[in-house]
Amino acid sequence: MTDLATQPRFDTPPLDVAALREEFPILAREVHGKPLVYLDNAATSQTPRRVIAAFEEYYGRYNANIHRGLHTLADEATAAFEGTRETVRSFLNAGDSREIIFTRGTTEAINLVANAWGRANLRPGDEVLVSRMEHHSNIVPWQLLASQLGIVVKVIPVDARGVLDLDAYRGLFSERTRLVAVNHVSNAFGTINPVREMAAIAHEHDALILVDGAQAAPHQAVDVRDLDADFYAFSGHKVYGPTGVGVLYGKAALLEAMPPWQGGGEMIQTVSFEAPTTFAAIPHKFEAGTPAIAEVIALGEALRWIEGVGLEAIGAWEGQLLDAATQRVSRIDGLRLLGTAPHKASVLSFVVDGAHAQDIGLLIDQLGVAIRTGHHCAQPLLAQFGVDATCRASFAAYNTLEEVEVFAAALERVIGMVR
Amino acid sequence: MSAQEPTPQAAQQALIDEFAMFDNWMDRYQYIIDMGKQLPSFPEEWKTPEYKIEGCQSNVWMHHARDGERLHFDATSDAAIVSGLIAVLMRIYNDRSPQEVMAAEPSFLEALGLDKHLSPTRSNGLHAMLTRIYEVAQREVA
Numbered sequence: 339m340t341d342l343a344t345q346p347r348f349d350t351p352p353l354d355v356a357a358l359r360e361e362f363p364i365l366a367r368e369v370h371g372k373p374l375v376y377l378d379n380a381a382t383s384q385t386p387r388r389v390i391a392a393f394e395e396y397y398g399r400y401n402a403n404i405h406r407g408l409h410t411l412a413d414e415a416t417a418a419f420e421g422t423r424e425t426v427r428s429f430l431n432a433g434d435s436r437e438i439i440f441t442r443g444t445t446e447a448i449n450l451v452a453n454a455w456g457r458a459n460l461r462p463g464d465e466v467l468v469s470r471m472e473h474h475s476n477i478v479p480w481q482l483l484a485s486q487l488g489i490v491v492k493v494i495p496v497d498a499r500g501v502l503d504l505d506a507y508r509g510l511f512s513e514r515t516r517l518v519a520v521n522h523v524s525n526a527f528g529t530i531n532p533v534r535e536m537a538a539i540a541h542e543h544d545a546l547i548l549v550d551g552a553q554a555a556p557h558q559a560v561d562v563r564d565l566d567a568d569f570y571a572f573s574g575h576k577v578y579g580p581t582g583v584g585v586l587y588g589k590a591a592l593l594e595a596m597p598p599w600q601g602g603g604e605m606i607q608t609v610s611f612e613a614p615t616t617f618a619a620i621p622h623k624f625e626a627g628t629p630a631i632a633e634v635i636a637l638g639e640a641l642r643w644i645e646g647v648g649l650e651a652i653g654a655w656e657g658q659l660l661d662a663a664t665q666r667v668s669r670i671d672g673l674r675l676l677g678t679a680p681h682k683a684s685v686l687s688f689v690v691d692g693a694h695a696q697d698i699g700l701l702i703d704q705l706g707v708a709i710r711t712g713h714h715c716a717q718p719l720l721a722q723f724g725v726d727a728t729c730r731a732s733f734a735a736y737n738t739l740e741e742v743e744v745f746a747a748a749l750e751r752v753i754g755m756v757r
Numbered sequence: 758m759s760a761q762e763p764t765p766q767a768a769q770q771a772l773i774d775e776f777a778m779f780d781n782w783m784d785r786y787q788y789i790i791d792m793g794k795q796l797p798s799f800p801e802e803w804k805t806p807e808y809k810i811e812g813c814q815s816n817v818w819m820h821h822a823r824d825g826e827r828l829h830f831d832a833t834s835d836a837a838i839v840s841g842l843i844a845v846l847m848r849i850y851n852d853r854s855p856q857e858v859m860a861a862e863p864s865f866l867e868a869l870g871l872d873k874h875l876s877p878t879r880s881n882g883l884h885a886m887l888t889r890i891y892e893v894a895q896r897e898v899a
Contacts, residue, residue, distance in 0.1 A: 370782070694836035696814040696881065697790075701838070704782050712814050727814055755787050756837040 352654040353647060359736045361386040361643075372706025375741045375748075380525055380553060380685055380732035381710050382575045385636075386643050389579055392636040403628055405604060419631055422638030423621070429641045430570060430587050431561040437593065439586040439621045440634050444552040445475040447571035447586035448519070450624060451548055452479035454599040455569075455592065456517075462488030465515045467545075469494040469502055469531070470722060471524045474715040476550045480519060494520070496722060500527040500677035507536065511543040518547040522554035522570075526716035526730070527677025528660075528685025530554070537566045546592070552576055552584075556734070557656055557683045559649045562587050574633060578734075579640030583633035586624070593620040602626035652735040656684045659733040659742055666746040670753065676723055686731045687714075693756040695727040701752035707745050761848055765861035768849045773868045782874065786838060793840030796847070799833035810889055813882025815839050821893045827852045828897060830890065834882070842875070842883050850890050858894035863887055 359365050364384050367374050376384060396418070402411035404419045420435075427435040441447040456479075460466070466480045470493050480491045492510050495503045502520075518540040522533050533549050540547040548569040551560055555572035562570045567587070574583040588596075598605055598617055605626040607616040617623045644652070663686050667673055672691030689695065699711035710730045713720050720726060731745060762768040779785045803820040810817040815836030822829050830851050832843045849865070850858050866872040866883075875881045 694815050696836045697838050699814075700875075700881070701783070701786055704786065726816075755783070755790060 351658070352651040353735065355655070355736060355738055358647065359738075361388070362736055363387060363390070365736060369706045369708070370704050372704075375707040375744050377731040377733065377737065377741070377745055378708045378710045379556070379734035379737075380528075380576070380730065382581070383556060383578050383734050384736070385578055385580065385640065388643060389636050389639045392639040393580075393632050396632040396635055401632075404631055405622075415631055415635075418635045418638070419629070422634050422641075425638040425641050426585050426587075429555075429560070429645070430585075431563055432587055433563060434590055436620050437587055437590050439588065439593070439624045440629050441571075441584045441586050442582055442630070443573040443575070443584035444550055444571045445584075447569075447584055448476055448548065448550060449479050450586055450599050451569050451571075451588070452483055454596045454624065455546075456480075456483050456489075457487070458595075458597050460487055460489045460516060463490065463514055465490045465492055465510075465512060467492050467494055467507070467510050467515060467518045467520075469520050470496045471500065471502070471527065471529060471531075471716065471719045472519070472521055473525050473550065473552070474717070476519050476521060476548075477718070490514070493718075496719065499679050500524065500529045500719075501679045502529070502531055502536075504532070504535070504539075508539055511539075511545065515540075515543055515545045518545055519550070520547070521550040521552070522560070523551075523557065523683045523685075524677065524716070524719070525553045525685070526714040526719050526728070527679065527687050528553075528682040528732075529677055529679040530558075530681040530683050533567065534565045537568075541566065553683065553685070556644075556652075557649070558653050568592055574637040574640065577637075577640055578643055579637040580630075580633045582630045583637050585637075590620065593624070596624075598623050598626070600624075600626040604628070647735060653683075655735060656733045656737075659737050659739065660684055660686060662739055663731060663733070663742045663746065666742060667749065670746070670750060672753075676720075676725070676728055684733045686733075687728045688730075689725050689728050690753055693753045695729045697756045698729050698749065698752055701755060702745075702748050705744075705748040705751070707748045709745070761852065765849045765853055765857055769861070769865040769868070772845060772848065773865065776869050782870075785870075786841075789841030789845065790837045791841070792844035793834075793837055793842070796833065796840055796844055797831065799831055803831065804833075810882055810885045812885035813839060815882065817843075817882045817886065819843075819886060819889055823897065824852065826854050828855055828858060828894060830893075832886065838875075839882055842871075842881070843886065845869075845871075846886055846890065855894040855897035858890060859898060863891075 362384050400411045400414040402415040404416040423435045423438045426438045483489050484491050494507045523530050537547045546568040549567045551570050551572040556577045570587040575581040605623050609615045674689050676687045695711035712727050804818050808818045808820045815834050817834045819832040834840045875883045
């Protein structure tokens with residue numbers, strides 16, 4: 339039973355969660371006969387009805403390939419697609435919508451930078467700094483370049499709380515440092531990294547900074563100009579939007595100087611066998627082939643939904659959920675939190691003595707609670723903490739304090755089964 | 758756990774009967790977990806890549822040896838449910854002849870409902886362990 343005396347008390351919630359939940363049809367479903375408690379939002383957030391409706395609207399009314407079409411459907415699809423570029427520009431407070439490139443997700447955005455900017459600009463011995471808390475998608479592309487181009491990947495260390503060591507970061511720069519690739523928020527621990535300060539330090543050393551914003555964009559307002567990020571990436575399916583679409587922001591001057599990565603339709607100006615093929619201007623130079631049109635349009639809908647709710651309210655509410663969950667699970671005997679940074683976003687990562695994460699994940703699912711277990715694509719970080727798997731609960735705007743309690747009680751029950 | 762049944766088929770049927778006694782999966786999981794707690798200890802020196810079973814979120818090792826006509830398996834996991842699954846598999850497949858192992862259909866998983874609950878996408882290692890058992894038996898038959 340809930341011990342009310344020890345429950346954290348809060349003033350009026352910053353948003354109307356009950357009304358907001360009504361907008362998410364999936365939240366009404368049951369799993370194994372129990373109401374779904376969805377706490378795997380750092381992997382994928384759920385989508386509100388209006389995002390789902392955007393697909394219905396697109397395929398039901400104006401499905402057409404974009405650009406160059408003279409018919410009405412193509413014109414409408416193009417307008418909606420390019421309109422989303424403007425929505426994303428505003429979402430990131432970029433200065434120019436040409437700085438917004440649509441990709442399949444954050445992973446593809448990072449690979450685009452690695453392959454287009456990296457191959458054109460990096461020489462053997464040049465250095466790229468990544469942190470130990472990166473997702474594999476911000477490690478492996480640089481390791482591939484290291485093996486192919488002979489660049490050097492240097493690692494920014496992380497302390498016992500899961501906080502980047504900024505002094506060590508400063509010390510890693512050399513004359514050969516060309517790029518810093520770091521996440522804004524750690525997917526495994528939820529640490530919010532001081533990317534604005536890190537960008538300033540990188541720029542002092544004439545290095546660029548690429549920020550993986552996949553875990554930040556759902557939780558806090560991002561202003562790429564204030565951060566002075568050279569590149570910033572995020573994914574649609576973590577911002578209440580669809581899978582298969584993401585965004586790369588890049589400063590216009592950088593994007594213009596970069597060669598294309600993938601070749602194909604959409605990204606050319608003229609193609610010839612007799613004269614050099616010429617390429618489209620940014621952003622289309624980096625959008626070869628037919629893009630995920632419906633997904634892009636639906637992403638725009640998701641971002642408008644977020645703006646309607648307000649990222650400040652979302653972040654404040656998630657902060658309350660995280661605080662409540664942190665306090666509540668800290669009472670569980672033998673539970674160790676991983677990632678105790680002073681500034682965290684929405685992620686509760688933990689291990690439990692005598693209960694493997696896999697057992698907890700499988701058993702708690704029986705009680706309707708969806709959490710993630712495993713290495714969270716951050717094996718180097720987990721290795722530093724001496725574990726190969728953690729349990730991770732991650733919160734979104736639609737989660738409730740009641741769900742936190744259901745989760746914690748379910749956790750206690752399954753731990754009791756295993757021990 | 759009672760003494761092992763005389764044949765793989767008898768063990769499978771016994772498990773199916775035992776599982777049917779529970780009306781919900783939390784109780785079945787508890788039963789599986791409790792079976793796992795009774796597994797014999799697994800020597801540390803067998804925790805080598807050769808005996809490691811991949812495809813599982815937890816660590817699983819399975820050692821095998823020929824014991825006369827029979828195949829003897831030892832296995833362990835650092836996770837409770839997987840340990841229980843090992844116990845289930847041992848009851849069916851352990852200390853049988855390779856021919857008996859090969860003749861034992863893995864369809865009991867369906868009858869137990871384990872196929873749905875522990876599908877390969879949940880990376881629990883059940884299918885990987887079964888594959889290893891059949892591979893070992895296949896090699897011994899050949």
